[in-house]
Amino acid sequence: MCKVVKRGHFPSDEKEFTGKYLDKLYKAGQDLYYLLNQGYNIKGASVFVGNHYLLSERQRLALARSISPEKNIKIRKDKEVKDNLENSIVNIDGFNTIITLEVALSNSLLIKCMDGTIRDLAGLRGTYRIIDKTELSIMQIGKTLEKHKIKKANFYLDAPVSNSGNLKKKVEELLKNFDFEVEVMNINNVDSTLETLNNVISSDAIILDKCKSWINLNREILDNKIDNNFCVDFNL
Numbered sequence: 001m002c003k004v005v006k007r008g009h010f011p012s013d014e015k016e017f018t019g020k021y022l023d024k025l026y027k028a029g030q031d032l033y034y035l036l037n038q039g040y041n042i043k044g045a046s047v048f049v050g051n052h053y054l055l056s057e058r059q060r061l062a063l064a065r066s067i068s069p070e071k072n073i074k075i076r077k078d079k080e081v082k083d084n085l086e087n088s089i090v091n092i093d094g095f096n097t098i099i100t101l102e103v104a105l106s107n108s109l110l111i112k113c114m115d116g117t118i119r120d121l122a123g124l125r126g127t128y129r130i131i132d133k134t135e136l137s138i139m140q141i142g143k144t145l146e147k148h149k150i151k152k153a154n155f156y157l158d159a160p161v162s163n164s165g166n167l168k169k170k171v172e173e174l175l176k177n178f179d180f181e182v183e184v185m186n187i188n189n190v191d192s193t194l195e196t197l198n199n200v201i202s203s204d205a206i207i208l209d210k211c212k213s214w215i216n217l218n219r220e221i222l223d224n225k226i227d228n229n230f231c232v233d234f235n236l
Contacts, residue, residue: 093202101137
C-alpha cells in the first residue's frame with residue numbers, strides 16, 4: 001500500500017493564493033492579459049508583471065499557466081469537442097491528465113484558467129512515482145470515458161519520465177475490464193504526436209493550440225467527481 005502523498009502540495013500556497021495576496025495576483029493577471037493582447041510574448045510579459053507586483057515563483061507560474069491572449073483562447077474554445085463521443089477514439093496526454101487529478105485528490109492548489117481548462121503547479125520536471133491517488137485518478141478517467149461510450153482510449157506517456165513503464169502497467173491493469181479498448185504507449189515525443197491528432201485529452205496550452213480538436217475531460221471529472229477546496233479561478 002502506498003503511503004499517503006499530497007501531490008503538488010506547497011505550504012506557501014496557503015498564504016500566497018489567499019486573501020490580499022490573491023487580490024494582488026488577480027490584478028497582476030489583468031495586467032498580463034492586457035500585455036499579451038498587445039502582442040507581448042508570455043515570457044517577457046510575465047517577468048515584467050511579476051517584478052512589478054513582487055510575485056513569488058509559484059505565483060508567476062500560476063499566471064503564466066492561467067492567462068492567455070484572447071486569440072489563443074478563441075482558437076482553443078473553437079476546437080473543443082463538447083458533443084457526442086460515442087464510438088470515438090480519444091488520445092490522452094497521460095502524465096498531464098493523471099497528475100492533475102492526483103493534485104486534485106490531494107486537495108493541493110489547482111487553477112481554473114482563462115481557456116476553461118484546470119491546470120496544476122506540481123512541476124515534477126521529468127520525475128514521477130505512483131502514489132496513493134494514482135489508482136483512483138485512472139479509475140475516474142475510465143469511468144468517465146465509459147460513460148461517453150468511446151471506442152478506444154490511446155494513452156501517451158513520456159518514455160524519458162521516471163516510472164513511465166510502471167504507470168503504463170497500472171493503466172493497462174486498471175482499465176482492462178472497461179467497455180472500451182485501451183492502448184498505452186511510452187514514446188519520446190508525446191507533445192509533437194498529440195499536436196497532430198484530434199480528440200486530444202490534455203490541458204497543455206501548446207498542444208491545445210496545435211491539435212485538431214480536444215476534450216476537456218479533467219474539467220468534467222473535477223466538476224462532477226472530485227471535490228477540491230483549493231482551486232483559484234483566473235477567469236477574470
